[in-house]
Amino acid sequence: MFPPETVILVVDDSEVIRESVRKELLAIGYKAIIEADDGKKALALLEGASNTSSPVGLVISDWNMPNMTGLEFLKKIRATPKWVNLPFVMLTSASQISEVVDAISAGVSTYVVKPLDGKTIKTKLAGVWAKHHP
Numbered sequence: 001m002f003p004p005e006t007v008i009l010v011v012d013d014s015e016v017i018r019e020s021v022r023k024e025l026l027a028i029g030y031k032a033i034i035e036a037d038d039g040k041k042a043l044a045l046l047e048g049a050s051n052t053s054s055p056v057g058l059v060i061s062d063w064n065m066p067n068m069t070g071l072e073f074l075k076k077i078r079a080t081p082k083w084v085n086l087p088f089v090m091l092t093s094a095s096q097i098s099e100v101v102d103a104i105s106a107g108v109s110t111y112v113v114k115p116l117d118g119k120t121i122k123t124k125l126a127g128v129w130a131k132h133h134p
């Protein structure tokens with residue numbers, strides 16, 4: 001499982017969703033949570049943190065956002081050598097299930113269908129950690 005000090009970048013244009021993800025992560029024991037409300041700002045935060053002693057270790061991102069969608073954000077990340085293996089969890093709505101294949105081919109680690117619940121997030125994160133640390 002991701003260690004408790006993991007820096008987690010939560011990206012969603014909905015403040016309510018960001019707050020609910022933060023709450024679930026805090027309940028699991030994660031405290032180093034940073035937030036952005038679109039892919040563009042998230043990319044800037046990711047880059048800013050990458051040369052510090054606490055780079056982002058996990059991205060949890062919404063799909064539908066202004067300026068840069070979650071899928072575009074994911075593609076930028078996977079096109080950057082240092083982030084090829086950065087764990088990336090996509091938040092999707094139930095109506096988007098048919099598009100999930102696009103995220104999978106773009107290299108998403110896993111996806112979570114909203115609304116979120118704490119148990120699902122914990123299970124998904126454990127799976128993602130295992131996938132990235134075989």
Ligand SMILES: [Mg+2]
Pocket residue numbers: 012013014062063064065
């Ligand atoms: Mg959205």
